[in-house]
Each structure stands twice: as structure tokens, then as C-alpha cells.
Amino acid sequence: MCRTDQSVPEPNEEQDVDATDAVFTSLLEDSVEELYEHAPCGYLSTLMDGTIAKINTTLLDWLGLERAQVVGRMRFADLLTVGGKLYHETHFAPLLQMKGEVSGIALDIRAVGRQRMPVLVTSKVKTSQDGEPMLIRTTVFDARDRRAYEAELLRGRKAAEEARRQSEADRIRLQEALAVLQQSLLPAELPAIPGLEARSHYHTASPDLLGGDFYDLFPLDDRRWAFFLGDVCGKGPQAASVTSLARYTLRAAALHDADPITVLTTLNTVLHERYASGEARYCTAVFGVLQLADGHVDVHLASGGHPPALIQRADGSADYLPTPGGLLIGILPRAPFAAARARLLPGDTLLLYTDGLTEARTGRDRELYGEDGLHAFTATQPPAGPQALITALSGLLTDFGDGLDDDTALLALGIPSTLPTPASEDLP
Template sequence: MGRSSHCPGHRPDGEQAVEATDVAFTVLLEDSAEELYEQAPCGYLSTLMDGTIAKINTTLLEWLGLSRQEVVGRMRFSDLLTVGGKLYHETHFAPLLQMNGEVSGVALDIRATDGQRMPVLVTSKVKTSDDGGPMLVRTTVFDARDRRAYETELLRGRREAEEARRQAEVDRERLQEALAVLQQSLLPAELPTVPGLEAGSYYHTASPDLLGGDFYDLFSLGADRWAFFLGDVCGKGPQAAAVTSLVRHTLRAAALHDQDPVTVLTTLNTVLHERYTSGDPRYCTAVFGILHPGGDHVGVHLASGGHPSALIQRADGTAHYLPTPDGMLIGALPQAQFTSARTRLSPGDTLLLYTDGLTEARTGPKRELYGDDALRAFVSEQPAKGPQALVTALAGLLAGFDDGLDDDTALLALGVPAPLPTLASDDLT
């Protein structure tokens, strides 16, 4: 006969598990319902219909710091609440309970004897008799301190976020003001008065949060000679502003040393390439020119480095570009080729220089480039009333591009004023 697989006195694991379960179930059966009520993790109380407390468990008494003798038959449920909680109970909670027979999850504050407030969630239900009449109110009180702490933290976080947002708005406004001041420092405060010449300028900022790299200037070289330039540094922000400042000062200094436009741009190319030959390369496009006022006209000698050609509006209403082909980017290579051109401005003529933010604006449903042809057509449609009138018309055009204009645009217009119409002798009488 085979031997048993277990030793005498030792029972299989399955039998031990069943016995343990039986013991636990027996313990539950012997547990006191009254003890469960008294030591529950939440507060329980029963009140008469007028609110007088008839029964309350130990948990809630401990929260309140009161004895059963102090509460039962002596206090109403509303007496356990803070002033604000009592007011809410009388005006909202109790009427809702009377109408609906039950109110669930209402946030209130109970008041302990030490003066501390304890946030709770209260659920009350009316118990009715067999004939449907109200007998008493059973109320469950849940500790909501963790929830209140969570809500307080959320509120604090919301307030901090709102304060951070407000401070960010203030900082942004200050930044925009600082950027505007810095941007203006890179441009002449006003153009000088040139005898026999009218000048107009305009700067359109596409983004108030970023420094642009567009620049222009008009200044005297003495001996009835004037120099002008307009250009665009690649990129935006503080680095572009630093390059812009370097370019402006270099062009001014180079023009005082040698007034040949090609030589001036060559000097600028050398300075930029040597300064930014390592690390982050920086370059620009520019038009530099010399004005020679003489009699009733002004001679113009200019050179271009990678910049859009100047546009001339003639007194007869026609408009054409002054070609400067093959001009290379300034600062990109150690040796660069620049193209010069000459023209004469007669009374009523205007020379327009602009940066590519104007011609590269996106227009129409297909968001197509505005382009050189459209610009020439627009200028041809404008009355030949001088530089300032043309700049004003172009400023309106730029404003009309709205969000299609995503780059800064600088305008510089130079022209010879048209002679005033003479009055006939009959008009004087």
C-alpha cells in the first residue's frame, strides 16, 4: 500500500487557505455593527426634522472635539457649522433637503472647539415612515481636508499663473519699448535738409518683438556732396542689430575716405567678412550712392551689392528700374564684385530705394509674391508729387498687405522738387 504524500499532522495548502478564510469570515460575523458605526472613517449623525442631533458617531465627535453629552439633544446640525456654513445651510441646504428629500456632496466647514475650521462634504437623506411622512434626517460627513488642500493648491497655482501672465505682458511691453528705442537708434532720427532735394523715408516693422536688420541713411560729405545708403542685414534679433550698427558706421567712415560707391561697398565687404569669417557668418545687401546737386538737377552715382534695383519715378508718370546686375552679397566672400550705375534726377523725378520685404510680401488668395512688376506698376499709377508723397502711398500699400507682410521694410526716396506752376497775369488781378 502506498504511503500518503503528506506527513502526519500536516494538511495540504488548499485546506489551510480554506480554514483561514473561514476564520476571517467568522471574525466579520462577530464584528459589532455599532462599532462599525462609531469608528467609521467618516462622520455619521441622525437629527430630528428640526435639526436637533439625536445620534452622532465617535469619529465626528473627535473631529469636533466635543462629547456626546454636549451634542445629543442639545445642539442642532447647523450649530456644528461655521458662520458661513450655517448661513448656507439655512438658506440653501435645508430648503433643498425639504424639497428633494436628499442633498449630496455639499461642501461645508464644521467648527471645532479649538476654533479650527475643517472642510467637509455633507450628504443628507430624509428617512420616512411607512405612510411616507418624514421621521428623521441621516447625514454623512466626509473629511475634505485633502480635497480642500488640493483645491487651495490649484487656486494658488492659478493665481501664480495669472500673475506670471500679467508680469509677462508687462515684460513684453517693456521689451517692445526697448526694442523700439534700439531700432530707432539704428536709423536716423530725421533726414537732413539737402538744398535742391526732397527726401522721404519710412520703416515698417513686421514684428514688434524682433529687431529688424533693415537700415538707411542720408548724410553730408561736404563740398556740396551727399551720400545715401539703404540695405538689409540677414537675420533678426540682437545679432542682426549689432551687424546693422557695424554696417552703418563702416559705410559712413568709408564714404569719408573714398567717395566711389564700388570702393565703399568693397570696404564694407572686407570688414564684414573679416569680422564674421568664423562662427556665425553674417552678410547683408545694400545700395550706396553719391548725390551731386547741380543747377536744376541732381546727378546720382550708386553701386549695389546683392540688393534690389532702385526704382525711378519720372515727372511724366513713367517708372523704370535702374539696373545694377551682378552685384554680390556683401560679406559672404573675401572678394566680391559690385555693380555701379549713374542717372540724373530732373525736377519732378524721384529715386526709390526699398528692402525686399516690400516685393516679397504675399498677396491674393494664392499668397503669391508681390514682385518687382507689381511695384513698378503701382509707382507708375501714383502722381509724380515728390518723394514724401510716394513714400506715403507705399506706406498705405504695406499696411494693406496685413499678415502677408512677414519681413521688415525700409523705404528711402530722394527727388528733385517739381517747379511751382507760374501764375498768368490774369490770375494776379
């Protein structure tokens, strides 16, 4: 067996540690320098007058310049576009001098091929231990993606604003068209009747929806006038088609036979036959005849499921004209209707209305206004005729605000109060 006397040296732990530290220090120095030169953003240091003393490779690559062209030969402002230089001199540099630091300022540099490159710049003044400014360290961030995003966002905002304006214009045009169509379903104005005053009002709950309320007043002969007021179930074009059919049917039926129950029966037949095969369409309505006489007007009316008419008397009292039992018009092939009669004297006013008025919601608890509320309101109004009553009620409808969610039609008919006889002149 062979044996050697050559000894193996003992490891020196201190030497190994020193060697390892040296390696890590070298690597760290290389890493720091590498990070500075090839960072994802630009770095540069300038003297206080703006002369560039140090610049990293990233920023040089953006600029398309060599280090020798820049260091000691150019100022930071020379890297900027004309607009950027102006902003730097008037805002950036004075603000940096006052505060010692500025952050996130948007500028444009002259990139490769003299292309404009948007950047965000942050600068900070380095001072000595005595507080004296020594140099300016600046970080330059590539803002091309951000500018593109902002431009896209701006285009999106402009497109959204244009769409909003177009939508608003379309909505206004639609409202105008609906208003014209709504007016075509109502008389342009009520006729003048000797010895009788007539006033009407239509309150639209929403200008974006076509309502189904309707009314009319027209002559039958020299002494008789027909009137009606109704409310079609639903809104929109379908309701408008029913409204149109109901108006012309009532006028035509009245000219053939003006008996109120007969007229409503004819309307019921027409609506039921027209819509029996599809979606049911129906309405409520009051139809009546005014018979003019010396000093009074006789009223004969019938109702099909409609709220009762209200009479405001010349003495200030108010009473409903009950028409119980009248069925909705168009539901059944044959329907019962309730008739009533009344006499109007000078100062009396007959009021017809749709249920948008009595079904309005009021107060904090949004209680139903109801027929009792209408009766109490009418009783507090001075008996000054149809015009005064319609004016008061139109103000009431406005006061309901968002508590009024249905269109409301009003029709008031009355005999003016007898005018006082002028005092005779004194005899000489």
C-alpha cells in the same frame, strides 16, 4: 472484538441551515452597525427642525464630543462655524426645503479644540409613504485634503499668473530696449535738403527681434548728398553689430572717396576682414550720390546684391534701375559691384527698399509678392512725391499681415513738382 449498540444521530440539515443563517445575519447586522459608526465619513440624522437624533462615532471624533452631548441636545447648525451657520440658514436649509436634497456643499465645522475643519455636506429629506417629511439624513465628508489641494492649486495659479505678468513685463521692457536700440541704428530724422524731398519708413515684422535693415542720408558738400540703404543677414544682437559697423563704415568711406563702387568695396573689405576668422557676416546695400543741379538731380549709385531701385516718374510710369551682377558684401575678399546712373526731374521719385517688401507672402496660396508686384503697385499710385509713395507703401506693408515675416526699410528721394504760378490779380 468489542461492539457497541450506541447509535449516532442523523444530521438535521434544516437546523444547520437555520444556524448558519442566524450567524450570517448577526455578522451582517454587526457589519452594518460597524460601518455606520466607523465609516470614513460622518453620518447623522436630524429631525425636520435640525435637532440631531442620531450621529456616528466618526463625526463625534471629529467634533471631540460625546454622544450624550449631541443627540437630542444640539442642532446640526450648532456643529458649524459662525460663517457656516449663516450660510446654512440663508442658503443650505432653504434649498433643502425646496428641493429635498442638496449635495456637495462646502461648509466648516467646529472640530476638536475649536479648530475649523472644512467638510463637504450632502443632505436628503426622508419622507413617509404619504410624502410628509420625517427626518433629514446627512453625510459629512472630510475636505481637509481637498482644501489643501485647492489652496495649493490656487497658490500655483497665483504663482503662474505672477510669472506670466512678470514675463509680460519683461517682454515689454525687452521690446522697449530693442526699439531704442533699433532707432539708434537709424537716423533720428532725415535732413532737409533744399529742392529735394526725402522720406523714410521702417516696418518691424516682430517687436521681439532686432532687425538688420539700415539707411541714411547725409551731405558731402554744398551740392552733393550721399545716401544708402542695406540689409544685414540675420537678426538679433549679432546683426545689430554688423549694422552699426556697416553704417559708420559707409559714412566714413564716403567722406574719403564718394565713388559708389569704391565705397562698397571699402565696406566689403572691412566686413570680410572683421568676420573672416569666425562666423561669416554679410549684407546687401545700395550706396549712391545725389548731385543737385538746376531743375534736376543726377543720381549715381552702386549695388551689392541688393534689389534694384525703382523710379516713379512724374507721368505716372515706373521703372526699375537695373544693377545686375553686384555680389553680396562681405562674402569674398574682393567682390564686383554694379553701378547705374539716372536723372530725376520734378515729380520723379527714387525708391529704395529692402527685400522684406518683395519677399512678403500674399493671398490664400501665399504667393511671393515679388518685384513685379511692387512695380504694378507703384505704377497705380499717383506721382505725388516721396511722402505720398511712402504712405501708400507703409499701408501695403500693414495689409500683408502675417505674410510679412521680415523687417522692411524704405527710403524715397524726389524733386517736388513745380508749383503752379498764381494767377495775376485783375487790374482795376
